[in-house]
Amino acid sequence: AGGAIYSRSILQIDNSLFTNNYVESYEVQEWLSAGDYGGAISTHSYSPVFSVVRNSTFVGTSAGEGGGIATLGEHPMDVYNSIFQDNIATGSETKPLDPSFSGTGDFFYSNMQGIFTQEIGEDPPDSTNSPGCMDENPLFINAALYDYRPGAGSPCIDAGDNDFILSLSPDLSGGIRLLDDLATVDTGNGIAPITDMGAYEFSNP
Numbered sequence: 001a002g003g004a005i006y007s008r009s010i011l012q013i014d015n016s017l018f019t020n021n022y023v024e025s026y027e028v029q030e031w032l033s034a035g036d037y038g039g040a041i042s043t044h045s046y047s048p049v050f051s052v053v054r055n056s057t058f059v060g061t062s063a064g065e066g067g068g069i070a071t072l073g074e075h076p077m078d079v080y081n082s083i084f085q086d087n088i089a090t091g092s093e094t095k096p097l098d099p100s101f102s103g104t105g106d107f108f109y110s111n112m113q114g115i116f117t118q119e120i121g122e123d124p125p126d127s128t129n130s131p132g133c134m135d136e137n138p139l140f141i142n143a144a145l146y147d148y149r150p151g152a153g154s155p156c157i158d159a160g161d162n163d164f165i166l167s168l169s170p171d172l173s174g175g176i177r178l179l180d181d182l183a184t185v186d187t188g189n190g191i192a193p194i195t196d197m198g199a200y201e202f203s204n205p
Contacts, residue, residue: 012149051078060192077104081197109159
């Protein structure tokens with residue numbers, strides 16, 4: 001479990017990229033298999049532990065449950081200002097959000113596959129429970145060449161929440177985290193410049 005990270009203790013992820021991570025199930029006994037949770041990150045605890053992901057990007061990760069992140073037991077994880085794109089959940093009973101996230105957590109100002117897709121037999125998701133979130137093509141500059149910076153016109157530009165960033169921390173490229181794109185209408189929360197979703201800030205080299 002946890003293609004890149006498996007944690008039973010407090011976990012804080014900021015300004016990070018997870019790509020092409022995966023997990024598979026393994027045979028415990030002839031009739032029992034286990035694992036296959038959290039293509040990028042899996043958390044698990046039997047006593048209350050709380051973790052957080054901020055301004056991070058998950059692309060091309062896969063698992064049976066939680067293509068991007070899976071939380072188990074009493075270990076929820078909240079997600080802020082992040083992007084989940086082209087991740088895969090291979091389980092036979094997956095829910096619409098499972099390519100991005102499986103388990104317990106809350107989501108804020110993030111672009112997540114399946115977050116507002118109605119599950120068969122269930123009520124439609126309430127967007128007010130996931131403020132500022134969307135399920136849109138992030139328009140990476142060149143995903144085929146692993147360039148996961150937001151390109152011009154990306155809905156992730158100026159769409160994050162300034163209340164949940166490490167304001168003095170650079171983005172993953174080492175550039176300034178808060179850059180205002182004058183061609184983009186601010187849809188995030190805060191006073192301009194507003195953070196972008198994901199690990200990279202638009203227009204940083």
